[in-house]
Amino acid sequence: MNNKFPILKRFAIAIVLPLLLLLAWVFASASRGLPPQRQVVQVPGGGLVNIERDEHGVPKLTADKDEDIYFAMGYVHAQDRLWQMEMQRRFAAGRLSEIFGKTLLDHDSWIRTLGLRRSAESAYASLSAQAQRSLTAYAAGVNAWLCEEHALPFEFTLLAVRPEPWTELDSLSWSKVFALNLAGNSNQELGKVVAARYLSAQQLHFFFPGNDDLIATDEGQIASGSLASLVTFLETLRRDWQIGGREVGSNAWVIAGRHTLDGSALLANDPHLGLQLPSTWYPVVQHGKNLRAQGMSLVGLPPVIFGQNGKIAWGGTSMMADVQDFMVERLDPADANRYLADGAWMPFERRTETIEVARDFPSLLHQAFKPVRIEVRETRNGPIVSSSLAQKVDQPMSLRWTALQRGDRSYESWYAVSYSNNWATFRASFRNFVAPALNMLYADRDGNIGYVGVGAIPIRLKGDGSAPVPGWDRQYGWQGQIPPDAMPSLYNPPEGYIVSANNRPVDDSYPYFISNNWASSARAERIRDLITQSVSAGRKLTLADMRTIQIDERSLSARHLVPVLTAIKPNNEAESKALVSLKGWQGDMVASSSQAALFNVWMRHLSEVLFSDALNEDWIHREQQQFVRTVLSQPTIEQIERALTDTTSTWCNRRAVESADRSCERLLRESLGRALAELTRRLGNDQAHWRWGDLHQVLYAHQPFSGVRGLSKLFERRIQNVGGGPDSINVTGFSVDETEGYIGHFGATSRQIIAIGHHRVAHQYMNSTGQSGNWMSPHYDDMVKSFTVGDYYSLNAGGLK
Incomplete structure (x- = not known):
């Protein structure tokens, strides 16, 4: 072959051989960076930490001092997750443009404007000496691993990045991003103003519950024409970085010892966030002098966030509280450097942020960019976020958010809970917790169970935070926060179990406003049903029962909707078969279900004909229109049911004859026809062989290489043939790709x-x-x-x- 194909020979020598040598070097280097199963690490000051990993790589850390455990946490996090830590640090500091160039300038500008790192500085100063030392020890552990000059993960090599020493502020800044992820309604609040341009008051309230009075004011109208770029950016943050979104939440429940086989209290917890690789969580066992904690830690932080210490167990879910308000600010016509506050003109607080920007690729062929300087202005309410993007928003708006308040001691709670030993100390550990607002569930070795809401939730004199409000009017400001002792709480309730699944935790008698944006109650109801079935039958519960509940895939909201769907008259044999197959279906979103495939595809097309198709084209304001279409194309199953059955609904006419354009019957049949056409195209003609798992996959994305052709398959993971739905206990929040199908991006x-x-x-x-x-x-x-x-x-x- 060498004589016959001399060009191939030269190609092999010039290209293939160096490539193979490079790959061999990469594999060898990466392998050298893997941690040993057992090692003893020296701590500055003379202490020793024993690190022993099990067959899954999960470390048990043992030391004579608790601070040495936190040192070891930094060390093992660096061993296993250094690139993840690098991305988190740069995300939280607004420094992604230094690696990825000008495409991430909007992101860095937004984060710098929020001032997460400045807020972390204030938070650090407020912490106790013990909590500060835990962060310092953690940073020292990360840096000790770096100083040993191990081979770095492959991402550092590909992107020519060298990690800097870790600091306490890197950890606290990432805790602010965690709070931002669970902050709730910022996108909803701005989106409500944009959507008000296109929807009637009734339609607006259907998708955006809450007080609509201010939408019609001059201030709201001025803002509505210029918010689309900001709303679009927040949607990009959700889609590309899994920050925020209605899918963010969790399941958690506790069962008292009197209902269990051996008298032990039971706790189950599965947080729902954006799916990524590696995971947000890092399981660990910590054994120090006084510390006996184990469970899930957050990469970048030293304590166990959700877990147990031998005396108590704890878990959490997002409370879905409204803790962010956009404030429309009024400028002084004579001096744009001042804003109105209670009848007086006040000067902005100002600072300048400098953002370094990497050259375009390939860097040798492009000139270096000058550093980008942005001026950040702050009012008494918070930073002016409307000018943080390259595409400016005309109406100045500030963001008030609990996590930006000075002296945030939330980390103190995460540190202290590992040392709690009963209900009183557990509650006390969260008294100073600020963000994110959480439902914390509790169980202890005496069989007791409890629940308490934690976090700062503002009290508003006027308004409910569901839309931007006048920042110059103190009546729309915050009048303190719900006192810790007035937060929702339960201890050993009569039924002997407590369930939290981002549903509303209080009834109408609760005196304080928390939120308008609760998750569907379907998950919580299903968990309660499964627990109640055993309790009512007198059967004692076990860990095996908890496993069964956690992976349950029945959707109660889908089951409730089935009778409405199947009441229509079919147009042909294919529709008749489909409707017959759905009758009696219990809403099980298992991968093998043909009904689940039919239901989920039908919901996609039904939401289009009910909501999106009702929106007229607006070519002048396409960016705003696109956002509204996105909102209308993502209704919950419960919203679809309300649109079809509520007598006050304007989305379709329940009383109209079948042939009418907007009759519910006609829209149901039209969407069923579209769904069957899609299913036939994707899965074939035989309905009996349709399977939800053949359409549905889960994507664990890698930052940044999921977006790089040729590297995505190496770094990301796609799991085919999966079940679950948007409100089953085993939840999957998915989007539709015309080529690849239904892709889950959010879940447990x-x-x-x-x-x-x-x-x-x-x-x-x-x-x-x-x-x-x-x-x-x-x-x-x-x-x-x-x-x-x-x-x-x-x-x-x-x-x-």
């Missing part, structure tokens, strides 16, 4: 179930991807399949359960 990111009693503590878990962020590690993705099928491991004991 880890699972824990804990039995805690005097005679035993059993702790089972599963992470969504794997322990390592190094793609050469056997633990990069070794939990993905186990997580998908609902297997569990025992923490600190190994073994599949």
Whole structure:
């Protein structure tokens, strides 16, 4: 062959051989960066930490001092997740443009304007000396690993990045991003103003509940024509970085010892966030002098966030509280450097932020960019965010957000809860917690259970925060926050169990406003149903029952809607078969279900004909129109049911004859026809062989290489043939790709179930991807399949359960 194809020979020598040598070097370097199964690490000052990893790479840390455990947390996080930490640090500091160039200037400008790092500085100064030392020890552990000059993860090499020393502020800044992810309604609040241009008052309230009075004011109208760029950016933040969105939430429940087989209290928890690889969570076991915590830590922070310490167990869900308000500011006509506040003109606080921007690729062929300087203005309400983007928003607006308040001691709570030993100390540990607002669930070894809402939730004298308000009027400002003792709370309720699934935790008698944007009650109702079935039958519950509940895929809202769907008259045999198959379906979103495939595809097309098709084209304001179409194309199942059955609904006419353009019957049949056409195209003619799993996959995206052709398959993971729906307990928030199908981007990111009693503590878990962020590690993705099928491991004991 060498004589016959001399060009191929030269190609092999010039291209293929160097490429193979490069790959060999990469593999060797990456392998050298993998941690050993057992090691002893020296801590500055003379202490030693023993690190012992189980067969899944999960470390048990043992030391004589608690601070040494936090040092080891930094060390093992750096060992396993250094690139993730680098991305988190740059995200929180607004420094992504230094690597990725001008395309991320809007992101960096937004984060710099929010001032997350400045807020972290204030937070650090407010912490106790012990909490500060834990952060300092953690940073020292990260830097100790860096100083040992291990081979860096492959991402650093590809992007020519060198990690800087870690600091305490890097950790606290990322805790602010975690709070931002669960902050709630910023996109809803701005989107409401934009949507008000196109929807009637009744239609607006259908998608955006709450007080609409201010939408019609001059201030609201001025803002409505210029907010689309800001709203579009926030949507990009959700789509590309999994920050925010209605899918963010969690399931958690606790069961008292009197309902369990051995008298141990049970706790189950599975946080719902954007799916990514590696996972947001890092399971760990911590054994220090006084510290005995184990469970899920957040990468970048030293404590266990959700877990147990042998005396109590704790988990959490997002409270869905409205903790952000956009304030429309009024400028002085004579001096734009001043804004109105209670009848007086006040000067803005100002600072200048400098953003370094990487050259376009390939860098050798492009000139360097000058650093971009942005001026940040702040009012008494918060930073002016409407001028943070390259595409300016005309109406100046500030953002008031609880996480930006000075002296935020939220980290103190995460640090303190690991040392709590009863209900009183557990509640006390969260008294100073600010953000994010959470439902915290509790169980202890005496069989007790409890729930408490934690976080700063503002009290508003006027308005409910569902739309921007006049920033110059103190009546629309915040009048303090709900006192800790007045937050929702339960301890040993009569039924013997507590369920939280982002549903409303209070009834109408509760005196304070929390939110207008609760999740569907379907998940909470299903969890309660499954628990109640056992309790009513007198059957004692076990960890196996908790596993069954956590991976349950029945959608109660889908089951409720089925009778409405199947009441229509079919047009042909295919529609008749489809409707017959749905009758009696219980809403099970299992991968093998043909009904689940039909239902989910039908919901896609039904939402289009009900909502999106009712919107007229507006070519002048296409950016705004596109946002409104996005809102209308993503209704909940409960919203679809209301649109079809509520006598006051304007989306379709229940009383019109079938042939009428907007009759509910006609729209149902039209959307069914579209759904059957799509299913036939994707899955064939035989309805009996349709399967939801053949349409539905889950994507664990990698930042940034999921967006790079040629590298995406190496770094990301796609799991085919999965079940679940948007409001089943095993939840999946998916979007539709015309080529690839229904792709899940949000869902459970880890699972824990804990039995805690005097005679035993059993702790089972599963992470969504794997322990390592190094793609050469056997633990990069070794939990993905186990997580998908609902297997569990025992923490600190190994073994599949």
